[in-house]
Each structure stands twice: as structure tokens, then as C-alpha cells.
Amino acid sequence: MLSCACTTSLTNLSDPHALRPGHLEVTLAGQGTANSVVLSKSWDGGAALYQQAFGDQKLQLAALTDPAVVDTGVAWALFAPRIDPELQLRCGTPSGPLPGADIGLRISPSVAKLDGKLQLLGSDDGRHALALQAGYAMQHGGPHKQVEWLTLVEFGRQDFDLMASYGWRWPNLFEGYLGPRALFSLVTAKRRLEADLVDELPAEMSQFNPAQLFRDTWLYQAGGTAGIKAGYKYVFIRLELNAFYMWFRPIVLGQQRVFDGVVVAPSVALSGTW
Secondary structure, three states: OOOOOOHHHHOOOOOOOOOOOOOEEEEEEEEEEEEHHHHHHHHHHHHHHHHHHHOOOOOOHHHHHOHHHHHHHHHHHHHOOEEEEEEEEEEEEOOOOOOEEEEEEEEOOOEEEEEEEEEEEEOOOOOEEEEEEEEEEEEOOOOOHHHHHHHOEEEEEEEEEEEEEEEEEEOOOEEEEEEEEEEEEEEEEEEOOOHHHHHOOOHHHHHHOHHHHEOOEEEEEEEEEEEEEEEEOOEEEEEEEEEEEEEEOOEEOOEEOOOOEEEEEEEEEEEEEO
């Protein structure tokens, strides 16, 4: 189930030194993400089903509404491990009195992201840089379709990203960068079952009403990014690691659930600049 985490939102693939006005950079990347919530909720959900199947009680349809089982489905729908390719285009822009600025567009199979970077400080020799970056991403590929089909809920997500970064470079050969980041995500749920069909559900299946499964809520992540790039003049290989702690407390089936956990997103990329 390599599917629904917003990998493009978690990675950065841009160093603090802004591109010069009119200069372009094209990056092809492969990136992945893993979330500890998927592992922990899958364990809890499996244990609940095992208890139902081999315990004193018989396995019944109502067992699928067990909180641990429902949480497992939601965790896979929103945070399943994913490996994605990505295309990034960046362009240097006029920066006024600041040392530099550029904008970027990043596209992957599930996410499109637009971001802007302001280089606030730069050393006279061009080796050191300090930058502030902000971005907005919208998921367009959707989570795992089998999970959407089972839950009858269409999930959506929008991400807002802030980062401050410091970088040091050996001109034309190497650069290293790191910095803290914060992500704020709005997770939405839209039921896929018509209202008149929901009204026809028998009483014993009333808990399966998609409108009751999940409510729109905010997700918060705080952590950092560290990366290096090495090459010569116009072509560079990038390696980057992003790590966050996630706070997520959605209302599921009328009760608040805890989906806090650790998120890791590594990436490798090839960049060309001219």
C-alpha cells in the first residue's frame, strides 16, 4: 500500500542560496515517506481483530467499528508509506534590497506545491546564506482508493509550509544546508455515498454512516530538514533528510482519536541549473 502521504510537502530540495534573476533550475527527484502512526495503529487494529476472532466473542460485522480497527483504516488512508517521483522547476526573481529570491513549482503524482524563497543574508564571498521559505501544497491524487472505497469517504489535504534555513557552499562544487520547519495541514473528508442511500442504511449499520466517520481537522508537524548537494557548476546530486513530530487529534465516529507520531521523508535528486 504505497500510497497517500504528502511526500512533496514534507521534502524541500532547495538550498538557502537563491537563484539569480532569470536563472532556472530543473530537479528530478525520488522521495519516500514513513509514518510511525501506520505501524502503531496497524498493530492495535490487528490485535483487536485477533481478539474478536479467537477470543470469547465471535467475529461480527460490528467489529469493524471497533475504535482500533477504524483508526487503522484512517491511518492507512492518510499516512500510508509512499515512494514518489517528482519534478521541480525553480526560477530566480528580482529581490530588491535582499541578496536574492526565487520561486518554485513541484509536481508529483499526488501533490502540486508552489513555494517562494527569500535569501535574507549572504556573505561577501558567497559561501554563507540565510533564507526564509514558505509554500502551499494541494493533494490531487487522493489516498489509497481501496481505503476510500471501504470507508466511503473521499479524503483531501492542503499543506502550508514555513522554513528558515542556513547553508554553506564551496562554490561550484558542494553545499550543505539545514533548518527548522513547520507544516500546518487541513485534512478534509467528503462522503461518497448519496444522502438518500445513507438514510436507507439498516439500524445495525448506522455506525457506518460516512458522515460520522471523520470530520475536517488540522494536522501540525514540527521538525527540520538537512541536505547536501555535490557536483560541478551546472549539474548536482542532492541528498536530503526531513524529520518531523506530528500532532493529529481528529474526531472519528464522534470521538477524538490520537494520531501523534514521527514522520521521516528522505529524498535523492538530480538538479541542473543554467
